[in-house]
Structures are given as structure tokens and as C-alpha cells.
Amino acid sequence: MSSPIALLPDAQLRPLLDAYEASVRSRRWHTLLILACVAVAMVLSSISAEVSIPKLLDNIHRFPSYIIRLFQLENGRPVWTDVAEWFWGLPRWLRLLGETLLMAYVGTVLGVIGAFVLSFLAAANVAPSRWLRWTVRRFCEICRTVPELVFALVFVIAFGLGPVAGVLAVAIHTVGALGKLFAEVVENIDMKPVEGIIAGGSSWPVAMRFGALPQTMSNFVSYALLRFEINVRSTAVMGFVGAGGIGQDLIEAIRKFYYSDVSAILVLIIITVSVIDTLTSHVRHRLIGLQEKH
Amino acid sequence: MLRLEGVTKSFGGKRAVDQVSLVVPTGQLVGVIGRSGAGKSTLLRMINRLGDPTQGRILFGDTDITQLKGRALRQWRARCAMIFQQFNLAGRLDVLNNVMMGRAFHVPTSRALLKLWSDDEKAQALSALESLDMARLAGQRADTLSGGQQQRVAIARALVQEPDIILADEPIASLDPRNTKVVMDALLHINKHFGITVVCNLHSLDLARSYCDRLVGMAAGRVVFDDVPAALTDAVARDLYGLEAGEVVGEAPPVLMPVGARPGFALAGS
Numbered sequence: 001m002s003s004p005i006a007l008l009p010d011a012q013l014r015p016l017l018d019a020y021e022a023s024v025r026s027r028r029w030h031t032l033l034i035l036a037c038v039a040v041a042m043v044l045s046s047i048s049a050e051v052s053i054p055k056l057l058d059n060i061h062r063f064p065s066y067i068i069r070l071f072q073l074e075n076g077r078p079v080w081t082d083v084a085e086w087f088w089g090l091p092r093w094l095r096l097l098g099e100t101l102l103m104a105y106v107g108t109v110l111g112v113i114g115a116f117v118l119s120f121l122a123a124a125n126v127a128p129s130r131w132l133r134w135t136v137r138r139f140c141e142i143c144r145t146v147p148e149l150v151f152a153l154v155f156v157i158a159f160g161l162g163p164v165a166g167v168l169a170v171a172i173h174t175v176g177a178l179g180k181l182f183a184e185v186v187e188n189i190d191m192k193p194v195e196g197i198i199a200g201g202s203s204w205p206v207a208m209r210f211g212a213l214p215q216t217m218s219n220f221v222s223y224a225l226l227r228f229e230i231n232v233r234s235t236a237v238m239g240f241v242g243a244g245g246i247g248q249d250l251i252e253a254i255r256k257f258y259y260s261d262v263s264a265i266l267v268l269i270i271i272t273v274s275v276i277d278t279l280t281s282h283v284r285h286r287l288i289g290l291q292e293k294h
Numbered sequence: 295m296l297r298l299e300g301v302t303k304s305f306g307g308k309r310a311v312d313q314v315s316l317v318v319p320t321g322q323l324v325g326v327i328g329r330s331g332a333g334k335s336t337l338l339r340m341i342n343r344l345g346d347p348t349q350g351r352i353l354f355g356d357t358d359i360t361q362l363k364g365r366a367l368r369q370w371r372a373r374c375a376m377i378f379q380q381f382n383l384a385g386r387l388d389v390l391n392n393v394m395m396g397r398a399f400h401v402p403t404s405r406a407l408l409k410l411w412s413d414d415e416k417a418q419a420l421s422a423l424e425s426l427d428m429a430r431l432a433g434q435r436a437d438t439l440s441g442g443q444q445q446r447v448a449i450a451r452a453l454v455q456e457p458d459i460i461l462a463d464e465p466i467a468s469l470d471p472r473n474t475k476v477v478m479d480a481l482l483h484i485n486k487h488f489g490i491t492v493v494c495n496l497h498s499l500d501l502a503r504s505y506c507d508r509l510v511g512m513a514a515g516r517v518v519f520d521d522v523p524a525a526l527t528d529a530v531a532r533d534l535y536g537l538e539a540g541e542v543v544g545e546a547p548p549v550l551m552p553v554g555a556r557p558g559f560a561l562a563g564s
Binding site: 192193195199201202203205206209210214215 | 342344368369370371372373375376378380381382383384385386387391395396398399403406407448451452455
């Protein structure tokens with residue numbers, strides 16, 4: 001059977017092949033050049049940030065040994081041989097974990113309330129005035145740019161040690177982060193209902209309440225739950241600066257070389273965070289499902 | 295009496311509405327006709343102040359509408375009800391709450407935000423809905439209704455405003471022929487029985503001819519025709535609509551039944 005393809009004679013094929021090779025070659029050079037640039041940039045930035053590779057290599061054997069040490073009791077035996085001894089502080093740690101969750105919860109709720117109000121003032125499509133919108137947007141930026149731990153440190157100095165500082169830090173960061181996300185939700189609404197209500201002489205709050213809010217509600221709840229997940233993680237370390245929660249005992253255990261305590265507390269935190277993550281993402285997916293049905 | 299004096303609206307460099315001057319006496323049913331993009335919508339929206347004119351004045355009685363701000367502006371909007379092509383209801387709210395939006399100006403904001411409508415207000419809304427044969431659907435979410443039903447809810451919302459004037463921006467453009475007739479009959483009824491001025495943007499010439507007292511033709515933002523419907527000859531229509539003429543003139547004219555002899559339609563109080 002003859003092939004449907006008639007092979008080109010060599011004289012005709014040669015220039016075509018050469019042209020193809022040339023175009024591939026230039027692309028290959030392009031890729032190599034980008035890789036070289038990335039490598040050079042990495043070397044330059046590690047030099048200027050004093051990230052020394054030899055130092056890393058010299059000390060790398062200590063890393064696994066520290067990890068292994070974390071899982072050994074005071075008598076040198078692995079932690080799982082005596083779980084009761086490993087989790088000797090369980091009642092206290094559970095209380096602190098509970099405190100951490102409550103801090104995350106209160107901080108999230110306060111932050112959500114703030115973000116809820118600010119989002120309507122910051123959304124380009126419904127904001128009542130331009131300068132107010134500008135001010136609110138800058139305020140939200142400040143709230144989310146400063147790290148939570150820095151806020152916590154400042155509030156510890158102002159209000160003293162304890163959960164109040166941690167809650168305030170989480171709340172402020174949440175206002176900034178959710179304020180932006182909520183405003184984006186509001187910017188994506190259908191404006192026709194809002195216009196219909198405005199055209200009848202209603203005030204701005206009424207138009208927002210009935211025209212905008214029903215369209216944004218499920219997204220707001222979904223983002224708030226996501227934020228709660230994130231806030232549980234960040235309140236776990238609030239105690240590092242004395243702002244309440246389990247972090248306080250964790251940093252103490254690290255500093256005083258209570259190796260097995262460090263691993264016990266880390267295990268508890270990891271379990272808590274994954275349980276919260278699973279629960280909230282389950283609820284969020286149900287919400288998204290509901291949204292799509294309507 | 296509504297008076298427009300040299301009203302102009304520019305978007306960028308383009309004039310959507312160009313030097314429009316009109317006087318609409320109280321109680322008239324005015325049809326604004328013209329092809330898509332002629333500036334009909336922009337004109338109506340300026341009267342309700344959903345858009346502000348670049349130049350010119352709009353007067354209602356002695357009040358300069360274009361200068362109003364804050365509560366006075368909201369009061370004007372409450373007196374000047376608006377009906378939209380896409381109904382502009384809040385889809386996730388029930389029908390009754392949508393109609394209550396027409397009363398919201400008269401209710402303190404705090405009470406409105408909590409949906410604390412008084413029994414009188416609810417009675418008024420339900421009566422308005424019943425006059426449009428919609429009261430039995432008062433508890434349904436607006437987005438579960440058909441287009442024709444949604445537009446009737448929007449008309450009920452306009453009615454509870456107890457307006458002096460109703461602006462209807464292509465109210466039947468998204469509706470089937472049967473609902474077109476229901477909606478246009480409702481507007482005619484409101485106009486003839488309560489003496490409320492109606493200004494209605496229409497694409498279809500035949501509907502405009504059969505329902506309106508007066509037709510205002512717009513082309514490229516300007517008023518190019520202003521007379522009784524009988525004066526609108528086919529030649530003028532062709533001028534007004536250009537290539538679209540065949541489409542708008544060719545539609546079968548709806549049967550216009552005498553007021554009061556229409557099935558399933560009796561406005562409360564008439």
C-alpha cells in the first residue's frame with residue numbers, strides 16, 4: 001500500500017529542517033537564559049541577606065537530631081512508649097487550646113463586623129463618597145499590612161499580658177483582610193436591584209440592606225469561615241509575645257528545652273487546626289453548593 | 295407639570311442627549327420613541343436623577359430637580375416612580391418586601407432596615423399587588439417569578455410610592471406579547487384613572503401609537519418629532535428609525551379594549 005505522504009526530496013527537506021532547528025534553538029536559549037537569571041538572582045540575594053550555604057551544610061546534621069530529640073522523653077526513650085508522660089500537661093494545654101480557639105473566634109467575629117460595615121463604604125460601585133472610599137481602603141491596607149504579631153506586641157504593651165491583646169490583633173488584621181475581600185464581593189453584585197430601590201427614594205443604608213446585601217451574604221459567610229481557619233493558626237502563636245493562648249506554653253517549652261513538651265503541644269495544635277479546617281471547609285463547600293443551586 | 299430646558303448629557307465627547315426641551319402637562323401619557331441608542335433611556339434616568347445632566351435644567355412645578363440633594367432628592371425620587379426594562383427587583387427578597395421598597399422613603403431608616411413594616415403599609419402593598427392579580431404570590435422570592443410577574447411587582451412597587459409621575463424605561467422590551475398587553479394596560483389604567491403622568495420609552499411604534507396621548511421621537515439625542523400619534527406618518531417613522539423601520543412598523547397592532555372591560559385587571563380604588 002502506498003503511503004499518502006510523499007517524502008520530500010532531500011534538497012527540498014534540508015532547508016525546512018534547518019529552519020525548524022533554528023526556531024527551536026532560539027527558544028531553548030530563551031529558557032536557559034531565564035534559568036540563569038533566576039540562579040544569579042538567588043545567589044546575589046543570599047549573599048546580601050547573609051544566607052550562607054556552607055553554614056547551612058555545616059549545621060544541617062543538627063536539624064534531624066533536634067527533631068529526633070523532640071520525640072524523646074527526659075529518660076531518653078521515644079515518646080510513644082509512655083503517652084501519659086508525653087502528654088503530662090494535657091488538662092492545662094487543652095484549656096490553653098480552648099482559650100486559643102475562643103480568641104480566634106472573638107477576633108474573627110469582631111473583624112467580620114468591622115469588615116462588613118467598611119466593605120460597603122469601600123466598594124467602587126456603591127460607595128457614598130469618593131474620599132471616604134479612599135480613606136477606608138487605605139485604613140484596610142494598614143490593618144492587613146502590619147503583621148498580627150506586631151499588633152499583638154503593641155497591645156501587650158498597652159493592655160498588659162493576656163488574651164485581650166491577641167484578640168484585638170486578630171480583629172484588626174481581619175478587618176483589613178476581609179474588608180478588601182468583602183468589598184470585592186460587593187463590587188461584583190448586580191446593580192439593577194440597588195438602582196431599583198434608589199430610584200424609589202430609599203436612603204443609602206436601605207438600598208444596601210435590600211439591594212446589595214442579599215446578593216453578598218453567602219460569599220461573606222464563606223470568606224468569614226475561611227478567615228476563621230487562618231485566625232486559629234495565627235492565634236496559636238500569639239502567646240509568643242504574651243498575648244494569650246497555647247503559644248505561651250509552646251515558646252516556653254522551646255526556650256527551656258522541654259523537648260517532649262514541644263512535640264506534644266505541636267501535635268495538639270496540628271490536630272486542632274486540621275479539625276477546624278475540615279469542619280469549616282465542609283460548611284463552605286455546602287454554602288457554595290447552595291449558591292450554585294439558586 | 296414637568297419641564298425640560300435644554301437638557302444635555304455627554305459621555306466622554308459623545309452627546310447621548312442633546313439640547314432636549316419638552317413640557318409634559320400633568321396627566322399626559324407620553325411615549326418616547328426612537329431606535330436603540332437614541333438617548334431615550336438616558337433622558338428618563340436624568341428625570342429620576344439616576345444620571346445628572348451635563349447641561350440644562352429639569353423642573354417639576356417650580357422645583358429645579360437638577361439642584362436637589364440629600365433628602366430633597368430622595369423625596370423627588372419617591373414622587374417620581376421608575377419602571378425598568380429588567381424590572382430591577384431584589385431577586386432574593388420576597389415579593390412583599392420588594393413592593394415595600396416603594397414605601398421606604400416614608401419609613402424611618404432604622405425601622406426599614408429591620409423590615410418592621412406597619413400593618414397599614416403591608417395592607418397598602420398587598421392591595422397594590424392584588425390590583426395586578428399578584429397578591430397571592432406575596433411570599434415568593436422575586437427571582438422565582440416569570441418576567442411578566444416580575445414587571446407587575448415592579449409596577450406595584452411604583453404604585454405604593456403614590457407618585458406624581460411614573461417613568462417607564464422600555465417596560466415591555468423583555469416580555470412576551472400577552473404580558474406586554476397586561477403591563478401596557480396597567481400603565482394606561484394608572485394614567486387614566488388616577489391622573490398620574492406617565493412617560494414611557496417604547497421601541498415598538500404600534501404600541502406607542504395605540505396607547506399614548508402624545509409621541510416624542512428621538513434620534514441621536516435630539517427630539518425630532520413631537521405630536522399626537524395620528525401625525526406620525528409612515529414616512530416620518532421611516533425617517534426616525536432608518537433601517538429598523540420595517541421591524542418596528544411591521545408588528546401586529548395589539549387589540550385595544552375599552553378601559554374597565556379587561557379581564558383580571560382592576561386597580562384598587564377604581
